[in-house]
């Protein structure tokens with residue numbers, strides 16, 4: 001009797017497992033031959049297409065890395081530009097396979113939208129930009145200000161918390177599209193432009209006279225940004241998590257886009273596992289064993305991606321800060337491949 005019950009349970013669990021696997025995003029992606037990635041369409045350094053439709057950015061490169069891991073082809077990806085307000089519905093409805101669009105991991109989004117955050121690919125925080133001519137040097141001097149921001153963002157909520165808890169009067173001027181927000185600020189419709197610090201660097205480039213503006217010292221929130229997938233698909237969740245982890249681990253191990261072929265000959269066991277020379281780590285996540293080699297060769301490690309898109313040698317000129325590795329004074333750290 002006991003044995004029959006056990007058998008029935010095992011059967012029920014394997015049916016559930018098989019059903020989940022056959023409805024999997026990984027299989028769907030493999031069948032259609034590309035990853036559909038939801039990204040920002042107007043944020044230089046993070047997600048933006050050029051005139052020829054070539055997409056670039058840190059968030060864009062993450063999706064290319066997923067494509068490299070799945071297909072051995074970082075171009076097997078299509079991008080959907082999404083506003084802040086559109087992004088979660090696009091993922092929930094299946095219009096996109098992964099959302100990689102300067103999106104903050106919060107408890108509400110994680111726990112009540114049917115979504116899972118893959119990890120953190122950029123530690124950010126919300127800041128303020130003002131005209132130098134306004135003559136303020138701290139956000140605490142902003143009482144009475146008109147504040148320009150995006151709807152459907154954590155930004156909107158943080159502004160309310162910050163101004164209220166500091167007993168500052170304010171008026172919100174909010175728009176759906178990032179370009180509308182920055183245009184309104186540029187036209188003088190508000191005194192303050194507020195968003196993630198990364199966004200301040202990116203949006204400042206769009207101003208008529210960037211030098212006439214300054215970023216105030218206060219960072220008023222934690223904005224851990226990262227890719228997002230649908231809840232209930234652990235296989236696809238694993239693929240996406242381990243792509244990000246592989247990029248961070250590669251930097252940690254000194255494996256980059258320029259030296260990855262040479263590193264194939266390394267006898268460091270961690271590097272051998274990362275590059276598929278030892279173990280079956282690809283198989284564990286339903287991918288070829290050289291999945292991480294392809295990510296690093298075709299897209300790069302975390303540092304390659306950061307430097308190329310937002311680093312000191314780019315128009316954004318952002319230093320690594322919190323996004324440096326744990327051993328270089330930052331907080332970037334990934335679970336090991338073993």
Ligand SMILES: N[C@@H](CCC(=O)N[C@@H](CS)C(=O)NCC(=O)O)C(=O)O
Nearest residue numbers: 084102103104153154177178195199
């Ligand atoms: N990280 C915040 C803010 C994300 C956000 O949408 N920021 C704006 C300002 S930088 C943006 O990307 N706008 C571009 C657009 O909507 O086109 C969140 O997840 O809510």
